[in-house]
Amino acid sequence: MALSTQEIVNKLWNLCNVLRDDGITYHQYLNELTFILFLKMAEETDYNNKLPEGYRWEDLKQKEGIELATFYRQLLLKLGTESTGNIQKIYNNAQTSIQEPANLRKIIKHIDELDWFEAKDEGLGEMYEGLLEKNASEKKSGAGQYFTPRPLINVMIRLMDPKVGERLNDPACGTYGFMIAAHHYILKYNDIYKLGDAENNHLQTEQYSGCELVGDTHRLAMMNAFLHGMGGNIALGDSLSSYGESIKNKDLVLANPPFGTKKGGDRPTRTDLVYPTSNKQLNFLQGIYRSLHTRGGARAAVVLPDNVLFEDGDGQNVRKDLMEKCNLHTILRLPTGIFYAAGVKTNVLFFERGTTDKTNTKNVWFYDMRTNMPKFGKRTPFTESYFADFEKAYTSKDRNKIKDERFSCISRDTIAKKNDSLDLGLIADDSITKAEDIGEPIEIAKEALVELTSITKELNAIIKALH
Numbered sequence: 448m449a450l451s452t453q454e455i456v457n458k459l460w461n462l463c464n465v466l467r468d469d470g471i472t473y474h475q476y477l478n479e480l481t482f483i484l485f486l487k488m489a490e491e492t493d494y495n496n497k498l499p500e501g502y503r504w505e506d507l508k509q510k511e512g513i514e515l516a517t518f519y520r521q522l523l524l525k526l527g528t529e530s531t532g533n534i535q536k537i538y539n540n541a542q543t544s545i546q547e548p549a550n551l552r553k554i555i556k557h558i559d560e561l562d563w564f565e566a567k568d569e570g571l572g573e574m575y576e577g578l579l580e581k582n583a584s585e586k587k588s589g590a591g592q593y594f595t596p597r598p599l600i601n602v603m604i605r606l607m608d609p610k611v612g613e614r615l616n617d618p619a620c621g622t623y624g625f626m627i628a629a630h631h632y633i634l635k636y637n638d639i640y641k642l643g644d645a646e647n648n649h650l651q652t653e654q655y656s657g658c659e660l661v662g663d664t665h666r667l668a669m670m671n672a673f674l675h676g677m678g679g680n681i682a683l684g685d686s687l688s689s690y691g692e693s694i695k696n697k698d699l700v701l702a703n704p705p706f707g708t709k710k711g712g713d714r715p716t717r718t719d720l721v722y723p724t725s726n727k728q729l730n731f732l733q734g735i736y737r738s739l740h741t742r743g744g745a746r747a748a749v750v751l752p753d754n755v756l757f758e759d760g761d762g763q764n765v766r767k768d769l770m771e772k773c774n775l776h777t778i779l780r781l782p783t784g785i786f787y788a789a790g791v792k793t794n795v796l797f798f799e800r801g802t803t804d805k806t807n808t809k810n811v812w813f814y815d816m817r818t819n820m821p822k823f824g825k826r827t828p829f830t831e832s833y834f835a836d837f838e839k840a841y842t843s844k845d846r847n848k849i850k851d852e853r854f855s856c857i858s859r860d861t862i863a864k865k866n867d868s869l870d871l872g873l874i875a876d877d878s879i880t881k882a883e884d885i886g887e888p889i890e891i892a893k894e895a896l897v898e899l900t901s902i903t904k905e906l907n908a909i910i911k912a913l914h
Contacts (some may be wrong), residue, residue, distance in 0.1 A: 452569045456577035457794040459484075462557055465550050475544045476485040477582050478663050481670045482523060482541055483507075483554060485534075488674060495533060502526060508555050516548040527751020533679040537669045540662060558673050572627065572675035579622050579667065584714035594621065595750065596704045596785050598831040600628045602750045603701055603795060604796055606841055611637050611646055613654065613698035618686035618734060620657030623668040625701040627675050630655065651678050658682040658690065687715035687730050694738045703750035704789065721768060728752060732796075733765055736773050739800035741809075746799045753792040757870040766867045770808035770859060777839055777841060780817045780872060785829045792817070797841075808859050812846060815853040 463476045471750045486504040489495050496505050510518045520543060527538035545551045566574045583594030609615055609629045617625045624814040633654075639647065655677060664770065672679045680862050684690045707727055714723040720733045727753050739745035748854065756778075761770035769775055777797040786793065813839050823829040840846065840854045847856075855872050862869065 452577060453630065455563075455566050455574055456581065457814050458561065458613070459578060460552050460581045466545060471544050473582055474663065475608065476501070478541075478666060479543060479545060479576060480554075480578065481666060481705075482543070483558060484575075485537055485670060485673075487558050487563075491567060491571070495518050497532075499525060499530065504559075505691050508559055511552065512548050512858070515552055516545075519543060519545075519551060529629045532827075533673055536675070536679060536681075537666055539666070539683070539817070541666075551647050556623055558606055572671065575660055575671055576627070576672045579620070579624075579671065587845060592673070595624055596829055597624070598829055598834070599627075599781070599785070599795075600701075601831060602834045602838065603711075604628045604632050605839065607699055607746060607748050609633055609699055609768075611642065611654075612649055614696065615655050615699045615701065616694060616697045616738060617657040617700065617702050618658050618691065618694060618802065619702055619704040619731060620668055620681060621664055621703070623657055623664070623671045623681060624851065625703075626655040627671060627677070629701065630675060630677055645875075647910070649786060652680070656680040656694075658684055658686045660685050685716075686734055687717055687727065689717050689769050691715075691717045691734050692719050694734070696740045697738045698740065698745050700735045700738060700747040700749070702731065702735060702747075704728055706752050722761045722764045724765075726761065728755050729758070729761055732769065736769055736798065739773075741800055741802050741804075743802050744799070750793055753794065753806075753870060757792065757868045759866070760770045761869045766869060769798065770811075770862075771866075772804045772807060773800050774809075775811055775869075776806045777812045778869060778872065779837060780813065780815045782817050782820045782829070782833075784823045806821055806859075810856050811862065811869065811871075812840075812856050814840060815855075815872055818853075818874050819877050837850065 459480060462480075463471070463473060466476055486498070486507060490504040502525050502853070507515075507519065507522065516845055517526065523538060523541040523543060526534055527541045528535075530538065543551075548894060555633070563571075578593065580597070598892065604625070609632060611633055615626060615629055617623070633650070639650070642650070655672075657668065657680070659668055659681060660683075662683065665681060668681050669679045672681065682690065686694065705727060714725060715730045717723075717734070719737060720730060722729070725729060732749065732751065732755065733751055735747050741745060756766075775796060775798040779795040779797070781793045781795065783790065783792055799807075816833065820833075821827045836851060836853070840849045840851055843849050848853070852874055857871055865871070
């Protein structure tokens, strides 16, 4: 019986239990699984001819014991140093953490026995993204920091509406989730068989790009792109270094940059930022709006923590610069608890680069999806349905006609009077008791105090009489 994609994901994920005795973490396991899966996927997708002879799935699965362990290490080295293109990137610096050949053999056997027909039909990329999502949901793996919730990605993509022929970028791409979701969207709304050669070539080679600093995560991004049939235009590097200066002329940027400060409080090494700071998010934000072209229509949607909205000094300068160069038209205040770090408060900033660098923001619309919202987690999953009212407000032709207490407009002049703080647009929190509602509890407390005083007097009289 053919297995569904989700069943294959569960089976592959449960194989991690085999490696527990080798002390392998979930994140290491996903990398290990990627090395082995790529060989199997190459066989399933007729990609074998890109692999060197003697180092393919058929060769691996025939080995046993010490010979298998030795061959596997040779294979990783061979593919990481002597192959080219995406194969070399996926196996770059590849090393195995598996100590026990029997465990390696068991994983290869299980993968070989799976019926891949259904998974191929549904899309091998969907299977791999299922594994990435499993890894992100495992708190022990620490991978949640690389994984933006799928419902949020899908909503951001819909509202940004990427088009064939545009140049998209994610300067902190993690496992490439934004670009892959954008690719899904474009394929859904365009008949690629009707595209010309130039458009098809652009879609394959130039439409999407990304940059990822962490080697293992870059490997997962490359594998993800490969299984989705996308060109692997993903740099292994730091967007806050000189490499970031080359990210230019983009039509659309979608990103969820890493939170925190640069190690040791260092400033970025790229030299084109007007306000370089140790705050990574402020640097990423500057890099993003600088990477958008000024021909009109270049836009971005970026996930950023609350501190970007209110931080003084460089924070204020960057916000002013952003609102000068871009029309910062919408800020979505996101619920807490939807990311790996549960307490982090985040927002999505939606903005469009102006054709000039002056006074582009006239008003900022805020949508509060944070206050009086459910506590999200396993019992209350975070789904796209929660965004329905926001999407309706965002896409309205006349936002002034939207009657929604969560949606408010604040002028640029008002923001300037508040020291350019954007920590605005939150509604009243129902969990905080209003002053006018506490009169009755106070009266009850007073009555209880009078009664307690009376009882105390009676007790003291009895004690005195006993003595």
